[in-house]
Amino acid sequence: AKDNGRNTYHLYNKAVHRDLAKKLELVKQLRYAVENEELVVYYQPKVELLSHRIVGMEALVRWIQEDGTVVGPDKFIPIAEDTGLIIPLSEFVLKEACKQLHHWHKLGFDDLTMAINISGKQLHLPHLVDDIMNTVHAAQVPADRIELELTEQVFIENIQSHTHFMHAIRENGISLAIDDFGVGYSSLSYLKNFPVTSLKIDRSFINDLPDNEDDAVIVQTIINLAKNLNIQLVAEGIETADQVDFLMSRECGIGQGYLFSRPLSAENITELLENYHGL
Ligand code: C2E
Ligand code: CA
Ligand code: CA
Ligand code: CA
Numbered sequence: 001a002k003d004n005g006r007n008t009y010h011l012y013n014k015a016v017h018r019d020l021a022k023k024l025e026l027v028k029q030l031r032y033a034v035e036n037e038e039l040v041v042y043y044q045p046k047v048e049l050l051s052h053r054i055v056g057m058e059a060l061v062r063w064i065q066e067d068g069t070v071v072g073p074d075k076f077i078p079i080a081e082d083t084g085l086i087i088p089l090s091e092f093v094l095k096e097a098c099k100q101l102h103h104w105h106k107l108g109f110d111d112l113t114m115a116i117n118i119s120g121k122q123l124h125l126p127h128l129v130d131d132i133m134n135t136v137h138a139a140q141v142p143a144d145r146i147e148l149e150l151t152e153q154v155f156i157e158n159i160q161s162h163t164h165f166m167h168a169i170r171e172n173g174i175s176l177a178i179d180d181f182g183v184g185y186s187s188l189s190y191l192k193n194f195p196v197t198s199l200k201i202d203r204s205f206i207n208d209l210p211d212n213e214d215d216a217v218i219v220q221t222i223i224n225l226a227k228n229l230n231i232q233l234v235a236e237g238i239e240t241a242d243q244v245d246f247l248m249s250r251e252c253g254i255g256q257g258y259l260f261s262r263p264l265s266a267e268n269i270t271e272l273l274e275n276y277h278g279l
Helices: 002-035 073-083 086-106 120-124 128-138 152-156 160-171 189-193 213-229 241-249 266-275
Strands: 039-048 054-064 113-118 146-151 175-181 198-201 232-235
Touching: 002 073, 002 086, 039 086, 039 266, 054 073, 054 086, 054 266, 073 086, 086 113, 086 120, 086 128, 086 266, 113 120, 113 175, 120 152, 120 160, 128 160, 146 152, 152 175, 160 175, 198 213, 213 232, 213 241
Parallel strands: 054 113, 113 146, 146 175, 175 198, 198 232
Antiparallel strands: 039 054
């Protein structure tokens, strides 16, 4: 039994070593990618359900590796957060997204908004609000066309610096969304305490609509909540026309999902904007 234990330990140790080596290699590659702008920003439209109008975009980062493989953010955002690379990565995304928004405004799509995902790790930066405002102004986009998406986690860690950040951002005219709303440890009190302008219902609640009755009730409740608090509502992950019908009949304002468009390169989105006349 003793020997067995040692073997197990040995195997485990080897596996840990292998994982660590793999992770370090990935960190090295990611650092290279950030420094050499191998990162690309894709965009996914937000659609006003009633009018079918495209009202905004969400910036979603991609990593295009040397061999052309497109790596999604779920594979590298956590590593970027652990290593601090999230800071230069986020600066790149914000700058790129603002420049792109300016370009689309100039093409005549001048109502478009741009949403950018913010990591909780960024909130510890001392000059974050100033940095963001400088980037927004440098790109010559109006602050009220920019929205920051923060996941619920940030609201739960009721840290004073977070509250301060959110109020300062709002005072500068930028909108604030709670991302992935409903998952995690929702406490509705933060809706009262934070200056939130919109809620994004997590796609796990949209997935099984309209058949799943529990989800239907939850979504209905969130819609009512947003309406009563006068907060904009976005449903994520819409893939079917039935889901749109359900959401529209319950007066959910805005939707996002593969049904309308997958996240696409700036070039492909420009083409979509020029040819899109609603579903
Ligand atoms: P998120 O902010 O919740 O973004 C929505 C994710 O759902 C995106 O995945 C999008 O491609 C995907 N999605 C959209 N519509 C549908 C649909 O109809 N069906 C399905 N199955 N999926 C849909 P993506 O692009 O892989 O991004 C994953 C996460 O990575 C994002 O989740 C966000 O948390 C994070 N992320 C992406 N870009 C950035 C960034 O620039 N900075 C930070 N901090 N995080 C980012
Ligand atoms: Ca988001
Ligand atoms: Ca989300
Ligand atoms: Ca998410």
